[in-house]
Amino acid sequence: MKFAFCTCLLFVSLCSMGQLSGSLESNAAWYIDDDKIKLDANEAKDRVRSNSYLRLDYRLKNFTAGVQLESYESKALLNYSPKFKSVNLGTYFLNYKNDSIGLDITAGHFYEQFGSGLVLRTWEDRQLGIANSIAGGRIKYSPLPAINFTALYGKQRNGLGFNFTDGTVLGLNTDIEISSLLKIKKVIFGAGFSYVNRSYAETDTRFSKNNYLAAARANFKWKDFTADFEYAFKSKDALVEFGNARPEIQFDGDAYLLNLGYSKKGFGVNANFRRLENFGFYSQRNLSGSAYNEGRLNYLPALTKQFDYSLTNIYVYNAQPNISFEPGRNKAGELGGQVDLFYNFKKETPLGGKYGTNVTINYSQWHGLAGKYIATERKYKADKFNLGEKYYRDASLEIRKKWSTKWLSVLTYQNQFYSAKFVEESTGEVNANTLVIDNTLRLKKSKSIKLQLQHQWADGLFKNWVAVQAEYNFSTAFSVFGIDLYNYGNNDVAERLHYYNFGAAYKKGAARLQLSYGRQRGGLICVGGICRFVPESAGLNASLNYSF
């Protein structure tokens, strides 16, 4: 007791000197079979599960110490990596930061991104089960405000506690704002260079002990125009097939990324182009293409529009950076781009009306790399900029219109082509047209109602869907909602299921609690252009968020 009392006193005194902040997140499910959706027999033993995260950071002057405790009880939610189990430490770190000398040093776990993440990005996404921080040491040094250096060394997190992937990572990065150094103000331009090495203690001498990515990039801004370009190279590495690295077959890879933008008040246009060839990079070779997104060292998101409506997310493109050989389905990378256009029709104009009208247009198209592929010999030669098989196309229009101070409508139309054959490595392709009408009506005393109507016409795969979502906010604190997605057009009559969900949410200040009951559609859950497969399930769900 004395010990506990002294510990608390120490804690109190530390608190009064520094600052404590933290957050708690818990997502729980009670999987309950219904007449149509049943849990897989291997999973059915653990029907009540939760993923919970408690993070605490303590700051005292230039020092910050942090810890994240994670709990997966009785097991992790469906289709998370089995390495997330029971209760254990997730991350822990100690940081020293002194801006007056431009120094930032971290020991323990850290998240980092070099440039656009093409050669290195470590981050956490709890919905996707991505937690790929590096544990080791990192130094950031900025001798002048326009010059930044980063050096890091460590092992990548893989699960909980002190479990890491096999490779050891060394990263070096520099970013220089050249125009600022030269005191040029009319044009802003800069450059960056990155190097990321993964080393292994290999016994098989046919493998390289060191594999690396190296990148050079430049950014440019003049008046309302912006342009960025990045080129990255990957050294030769073994082909990985079905989780097995084959040292006798090795390929190098590269990546090109170009962004162009122009915007002024009321109008904006932006274009991205990217070519990837054999560019997935993992801190452990056999994790290449891991279903749980484990061991990812670089960030290769799908460069398509990220939609937020249920039916616009049935067919989601996932970037295709890796090599795979199969007659009729050879892949070595991807080539494509997207264009976004934003326009605001001003108030008091014919199309703007009393409150203005906002329009967003997006077009994206992605192909494989054309070239010569000899699947049986595991050989290929890809063309530089010739389009191969079409993987995905998406054209969308979004019109946001405020009719009155009480009523807002958002109309979204999306036209898609999706090749499941190439994107999911399954079969089939689909052309889909989706229409969403999203209405919000404000009522008296902070009450409001939302009604979303969605329909998808599709000529293949799941065929037609319809969805209705309604939400009623009794106040800004308390809401109830219900949604039903109905796959009424499915060729298989037994698969014409309703995926319904209803529940309530309560929020106050920094806390939010949500309870719901219903069915989860199986398929890909995608966040930030990275996807995770989830099986169908039914049951009760609860989530809690709090931070201080």
Place this chain on the structure above:
Amino acid sequence: MKRNILLVLLIFFGCPQLIAQEIPGFKVTNLKDQTFETSALNKTDNTVKVLSFWATWCIPCINELSILNDLSDDWKKNLKYDFYAISQDDSRTIKKVASLVNGKGWDFSVLLDKNQDFKRLMNLPGIPYTIVVKNGKILYRHIGYVEGDENELYKIIKDNQ
């Protein structure tokens, strides 16, 4: 048991910072590629600062910022406050931020938190998320957005003029 309760109370009363904290320092950038040091938000200048964490793909965030942009002309007549829209877009969508902000005609100071490091330092669970700070003390935290939340924000800004 009573002792344990006493200890818990001691911890909470001994740590006023648990409910009132400074903004941690971190370098983010604005849309002109200039560095913005977030510790500047702690400046004791008696000005209320509103931080709204958002992303181009987050519909409730766009709803909230569109409303706040529409209301800002009226609010600025009576209230003195600075507003920062802190984008959580990663490299998939970050290049769209300037085009979207200009395309929608928003007048906010927009900051880019490229790998969500600042959000992590603030221990925020998700977006939209709003924080109000004045003279180096966090006065208000709010998760999510539903229609009408802006009235609560207005009250907080007004009460702290």
